[in-house]
Amino acid sequence: MLALNRKQRQVFLTAGRWLLNLPLLIVILLPLVYTLSISLMPAGDIYSNRLIPSRINLQNFYDALFKNPIPRFVLNSFIVSTSVMLGQMVTCSMAAFAFSFLRFRGRNVLFLMVLATMMVPGEATIIANFLTISRWGWNDSYRALIVPYLTSAMGIFLLRQNYLTFAKELHEAAKLDGCSNFRFMRSIVVPLSRPALGALGAYTFLNTWNMYMWPLLVTNSAQYRTVQIGVSMLYDIDAQALGLMMAGVVIVTVPSLSIFVFMQKQLINGLMAGAVKG
Numbered sequence: 001m002l003a004l005n006r007k008q009r010q011v012f013l014t015a016g017r018w019l020l021n022l023p024l025l026i027v028i029l030l031p032l033v034y035t036l037s038i039s040l041m042p043a044g045d046i047y048s049n050r051l052i053p054s055r056i057n058l059q060n061f062y063d064a065l066f067k068n069p070i071p072r073f074v075l076n077s078f079i080v081s082t083s084v085m086l087g088q089m090v091t092c093s094m095a096a097f098a099f100s101f102l103r104f105r106g107r108n109v110l111f112l113m114v115l116a117t118m119m120v121p122g123e124a125t126i127i128a129n130f131l132t133i134s135r136w137g138w139n140d141s142y143r144a145l146i147v148p149y150l151t152s153a154m155g156i157f158l159l160r161q162n163y164l165t166f167a168k169e170l171h172e173a174a175k176l177d178g179c180s181n182f183r184f185m186r187s188i189v190v191p192l193s194r195p196a197l198g199a200l201g202a203y204t205f206l207n208t209w210n211m212y213m214w215p216l217l218v219t220n221s222a223q224y225r226t227v228q229i230g231v232s233m234l235y236d237i238d239a240q241a242l243g244l245m246m247a248g249v250v251i252v253t254v255p256s257l258s259i260f261v262f263m264q265k266q267l268i269n270g271l272m273a274g275a276v277k278g
Contacts, residue, residue: 032253039246046242060247064234069222070248073230074255080145080215080226081208087146088204089197092155097185099156100163101171111160118153123213130217144218145226149208155200162196163189202259209256227252 038046039060041053064070098104099111129148138144166189174184190197212228219225225233231252234245 035246035249035253039243039250041243043243057243060243061251063244064247064251068230068234068244068248069225070227070230070234070251072222073225073227074252076142076145076224077209077226077228077252078255079142081205083142083146084149084208085201085204087150088152088155089201091151092159092200093185093190093193093197095151095156096159096163097181097189099160100166101168101184101189102181114153114156118157126214126217129214133218139218140220140224141218142224145215145224148214152204155204158200159193159196162193166192205259206256 034051037051037053040056040058041050042055042057045054095114099107133139133144133148138147170188171184174188179187209226210228211226212232215226215229219229222230231245231248234241234248
């Protein structure tokens with residue numbers, strides 16, 4: 001009887017969690033569903049206060065994919081987001097390793113200086129970065145989109161907190177066996193910190209995918225523009241263009257939403273990996 005009561009209590013707790021999360025789920029999904037509905041509407045339904053299209057119209061998706069350079073914008077965003085993601089995983093892991101395992105003068109002060117950069121908003125440095133990129137002649141290129149974001153203070157902090165959970169004796173034993181720092185990091189630290197690296201990779205990819213202001217400043221041609229700029233180029237004042245833009249929004253949302261759905265467990269585990277030291 002006691003086991004049955006526990007089972008019933010678990011069922012009630014699960015049902016209660018679903019009921020509490022249902023309003024939040026509706027609030028989050030409603031804009032996405034409405035965007036999809038507009039993208040499937042004929043032009044005459046968009047401004048007629050309809051929530052559901054009178055008939056399914058796939059012409060907007062066809063125009064977005066084949067009559068506009070949306071596929072090129074998606075490819076550019078994949079190239080830039082993947083490059084920035086891999087770059088940050090490499091540079092942040094190396095910096096975090098130095099701050100966690102190496103002993104050198106001024107280590108803590110230098111780490112605090114790195115953390116202090118997180119308090120500087122990106123808008124405060126965007127003009128200086130743009131002038132530097134222009135002086136180097138990198139405008140309208142992948143280098144301008146990738147190089148300024150190849151490392152981040154948040155990534156260094158996240159991985160350092162994860163590395164601090166490793167036993168110091170592990171590093172000391174590896175040194176006694178003649179293992180170099182690079183080999184210790186490659187063979188032991190990186191495999192053990194996969195959840196944190198996965199979280200950093202997912203966060204960096206999504207953040208880079210959604211960038212708007214910086215790609216708008218440094219790119220001038222469709223050859224290098226990213227999806228966020230491309231979607232804004234689809235908008236016009238007429239109803240047909242609004243449906244076209246919503247179709248473009250749906251197309252460019254699918255990759256980022258898929259990454260979040262399939263990597264949410266990895267993302268949560270990685271963010272929690274360094275929360276408790278010991």
